[in-house]
Amino acid sequence: MSQPGSLAWFARHESRLAWRDWLSMMTAGRRRRLSTVVIVLAAFLAFLHLVAYPIVKDYAHVARAPDKTALVVITGMLALSWSLMASQAMESVTRVFYSRADLDLILSSPAAAPTLFAVRIATMTLATALMSLLLASPFINVLAVLGGARWLAAYAVVVAISFNAMAFAVAVTIALFMVLGPKRTRLVAQVMAAVIGAACVIGLQLAAIQSLGSLSRTEILSSSALVAWAPASDSLLYWPARATTGDLTALAGVLGAGVLLLGAAIALFAPRFGDCALAAGGVAQAAKRRLSTSNGFRQATPRHALRLKEWLLLKRDPWLMSQSLMQILYLVPPAYLLWRGWGEGAGAVVVLVPVLVMAAGQLAGGLAWLAISGEDAPELVATAPVTAAEVLRAKVEAVMGAIALVFLPFVAAILLMSLWHAAVTVAGIVAASAAAIAIQHFFRSQARRSQFRRRQTSSRAATFTEAFSSIAWAGTAALAAAGTWLAVIGGLFALAVLLVARLISPKP
């Protein structure tokens, strides 16, 4: 038995909580579903291997000492992974400060808080690494099967990158706390996390549009202009790429650097976590008095009142607004593509339609969660003399209204170029949004609006089906925009995704 309050004791406590949290998340709180979840997860991973094959097959035979082009492409992909991991890590660190959970208990106990926070940073690193390994495994496995076991070194590189990303996230979040204070850090850190996560993808896409006129990230990474501009092949910058291809010296260096950085971050910043958490705890108690001169009384039907309430709550919450609109960041490259391709016919529009449909589905999913699951006064609404169907209808209208507001300018721009493509875009946006709302309705579970960021982890099934649905509708719209009858098959597949979501959703 470990000594209470010791590193090992906290580690055991944290790992037990993490395991139960994960189990509950994967099974939606029903332990009996575990075997089903394992089967679905295995099927999903198998499917990802099929997806990975066409993407990585050309790189499998890259030599252990790759040429500069291969080094640039692999480094670019690793940078993308790092940005996503850093984003996820920043999100986790911020959550530790602001979601009180057991912090009041621990900080008021005589146990050494830095020990707990050291363990907590390690647990977050482990969670980030495990998720990344899971998602990277299909790509690494395909490379290993086609190109040899040396590619398995990529697993260790993923772990090293996650160490590095967590060290970065801890340092940046603590720095934000010290510079901005606890009030602003939450919003800034989460916006920063989203921007870091999106910046790499968006940057590569913008560069691809600028130089190649396409949205392809790999094309820009292997372009001769970028390769010529990149540092020489013997640069230290390429060590992670070399390690990925099986260079053991580089692998030792990358792993060592990761361990060193994470260790330094824990040693330096774990003792500061307690102060930050205490400061964050005081924010809610010192909520600023915000005045509003409107009184809101107007002749309204219940549906109208519900719609107005949803819009007002969204408008009043800059954090929620930023979280929802963050998904719109991904529209920047296609908007730029549209602008560049203006007047050159429908070529650019065909590329743009699925991107818009996809973004609409994702945004609608987030807004629908807020309206349906994130209702802060569910008993008030449920005891009002309004039927459940009418409440749902009002909430759907509120979400669709917001979607229309965001996407109307894009549709108007497309309309000026092609009536057919504008019609396809509208149909795709409506279908993807409606499907996302339906999925959120199937998987509805009562939560506070402030738990918005947790929505994607509270039900993985809802998250995956929502993503699949948006992808399926985007694919359908792309086929329709290209004028092929195959769009019908795409549409049927999208409907099948919705049906599966209905079947696997918890029964009320």
Added chain:
Amino acid sequence: MSLPPACAVETSGLTKRFDRPVVDNLDLRVRTGEFYALLGPNGAGKTTTLKMVVGLLKPDAGTISILGTDALADPVAAKRVMAWISDEPMIYDKLTPLEYLAFVAGLWGVDADTAEARAQALLGWLGLGGHVHERCEGFSKGMRQKVALAGALVHDPRVIILDEPLTGLDAASARQVKAVLRERVANGGTVIMTTHILEVAERMADRIGIIAGGRLIAEGTLEELHGQAGERTSTLEDTFLSLVSSEAVPA
């Protein structure tokens, strides 16, 4: 003008099971214009009963009538005359009290001018007059509970159902809430309230129902309950404990 039904709330054979029967064949009759306190130990089925009455839970069996309306057949009509307040005030942090009341009035379809006048009066009466344009996010628990209470009253319900409304309130806030409820009853409204504060039930309720194991084990005025306890008890606390403990003895 027709007379109001004699029973404001009437349940018959009301039953709800989760893992075990939580409410078991419950017959409850609350008269129009009375203050009815529903007491019982933790897990007795009080909240479940009230949640079924206000339409937050579906009963497995039984009927519910609200002022003569079958609440299961026509829930919207039944909800029109009722208000529900739970121990945890559920309001919107980002709205001001006035905006919250405007939203509630919209849900109940109250005329805007009437609702605004009522809202101003209620908030003033509850001591929130100086905070009507402030967002609720910085409010204390007592202030939030008062906003929720004002929301419940803004549509002028004829039946008010409250689940532990005084939990966490300071003495002054609790007194204000009690005064509001007393005033509603004086004006012909019906109040049903669960509470663990027996002194409140003793002083405010016209009749008291004691529920244990999902069944109504005793009901009546304070004197009638003393009689039902079958022994010389001087306070409601003694009577309550006596009735509940005798019920807990296995058959």
